[in-house]
Amino acid sequence: MAKTICMASAKGGAGKTILTATFASFLTALGKKVIVIDTDASTNGLTLMYLKEVLLTEEVFIGKSKQPLGTFEFDATKHSPDYIGLVTLPNGVLFLPAAFRFTNTEAANLEQFRSTLKNLIHIYSKYADYIFLDAQAGSDNFAAVSMSRNISDQVIIVSEYDPLSAAGIERLKALFREDLNYGRTWILLNKMLPDFVQSFSSFLEVAKYLSPVPWDADVVRSYAKKKLALDMENGNDFTLSIVQTMRGLLGDEIEKEVSSWLSEKSASLREPIDIQINDLKTNLEMLQKQKLEAQKLSYRKSMFSNISNMAIVVVAFGTAVTFATKFLTKFDTTERVIVLGMVTTALIGLIISIISKSLEFRASKNELDDEKISSHMNSMISRLDKLESLRSGSIEALIKANRTS
Ligand SMILES: Nc1ncnc2c1ncn2[C@@H]1O[C@H](COP(=O)(O)OP(=O)(O)OP(=O)(O)O)[C@@H](O)[C@H]1O
Ligand SMILES: [Mg+2]
Incomplete structure (x- = not known):
């Protein structure tokens, strides 16, 4: 009826x-x-x-x-x-x-x-x-x-x-x-x-x-x-x-149908949000890895730079001592070998120093990259938070978000 x-x-x-x-x-x-x-x-x-x-x-x-x-x-x-x-x-x-x-x-x-x-x-x-x-x-x-x-x-x-x-x-x-x-x-x-x-x-x-x-x-x-x-x-x-x-x-005459329509709508509106959440999580993981790599690289470079600086100091000191000795004594064969060795070491030190400087420059560039990655990650994290609260929110909020997107 x-x-x-x-x-x-x-x-x-x-x-x-x-x-x-x-x-x-x-x-x-x-x-x-x-x-x-x-x-x-x-x-x-x-x-x-x-x-x-x-x-x-x-x-x-x-x-x-x-x-x-x-x-x-x-x-x-x-x-x-x-x-x-x-x-x-x-x-x-x-x-x-x-x-x-x-x-x-x-x-x-x-x-x-x-x-x-x-x-x-x-x-x-x-x-x-x-x-x-x-x-x-x-x-x-x-x-x-x-x-x-x-x-x-x-x-x-x-x-x-x-x-x-x-x-x-x-x-x-x-x-x-x-x-x-x-x-x-x-x-x-x-x-x-x-x-x-x-x-x-x-x-x-x-x-x-x-x-x-x-x-x-x-x-x-x-x-x-x-x-x-x-x-x-x-x-x-x-x-x-x-x-x-x-x-x-x-009331009850339609409650079952209304509830199943509402849950079907919620599920279909949540689907694209789930995809976005998963994409964001994958991208965040990738960025996290990049950030770790950048940090490791910059650590290695600073170690290398310290060693090369020490080498320069040793070479400079050795050369200075040799020349000082030269003013006090005459050159003989041994002295020539020493001076030659010192000059060679000084040259090697100079080369290491140049390499180290260029690495330092690259390290500072890495720091900049690191900052960029961090700020990008922060904005992704706040977008992820928003999406997760929308996902667990009301059907009204889901419909509104769907209409404005
Ligand atoms: N919720 C609403 N929001 C905005 N406008 C509305 C809304 N409901 C009706 N209207 C507008 O009110 C006007 C009259 O609507 P409708 O023709 O359904 O009224 P009616 O009561 O059937 O009129 P009539 O007595 O002439 O038969 C329409 O222009 C319609 O766009
Ligand atoms: Mg009418």
Whole structure:
């Protein structure tokens, strides 16, 4: 048995049509069977939103020598149910438009509308999980039928968050006291400024509230392209707020599906983060190795430089002693050998010194490289910390990060 939910509002433009389409799409994506009926005689909002699909369905019907009929054209006393023109939307939702022809739907017969709606719900109930009615704004007769207890199981009054809208709901509830009782009526505040959402206080006393839907630029942008901002693939703020609202409305009926969707989303959003974390760790290990190598090299060079300095000192000292001795005694063969040896040693010392100086220069260059590697490693470590805390964070944070990356 399907649950029939009527989306109503005291004032026009509150967001019934968009939220009806969004809820239906959300539940269908979770695997539920959903039928949406446009019962708005005044604006036919959903029918206009899905006009392309409605016209395509009409062509198919006419090909079968039938004129499909919408909510305000179907007359249960005259037509058989196979004239009901259910449109399959690309997202899998089944949709009954207000009308297939451009007729004045407000001129439809109210009793016919009532009995048609009752019949349609009876027929659809057998194979749908949820039936949504997109009602007309305000308190006129068509809206009253859709909201009535013998048509819908629950009514969601969509409203903006301002005193006039609050007064409008009070009026609606006073007019339909029995139909809009506490047990079957929800208030859904839509287009709320995000800062109000955090701290809103009930603006009606005895009322049940669903989790409010914030004002969201994505909704406006998508609507301009006749699309929904709902994104079940990558998620976004709007989708997360719809999850909350739907959980409040349907609770256990959808909890299993919502939880598995959320964990599937978290896993798929964590996957690229895991790859980045692994890459960063590998790069860090490589840099660590390079740093160690650079340190070893610089140590070896400084050792070599010390030895060569000592050699220079010894040679210089030896040469000085030899020349001093020369001034006191005459040269003989041994002296010549000594002097030759000293000169040779001095030359070797000089060469070692030159090599050592060049190595010292390279060592100082290595120190610079070492600094560069360290600062690079530090920035990689702080990026790694951020990624690891994002990975273990909430689905909201993951979705936000995914959208900004
Ligand atoms: N959460 C939201 N954030 C931003 N804009 C929104 C939001 N919800 C609805 N809107 C905007 O409000 C406008 C009216 O929406 P919609 O047509 O769904 O209202 P409605 O209640 O069905 O109106 P009507 O009473 O005329 O049938 C649209 O322009 C839509 O883009
Ligand atoms: Mg509408």
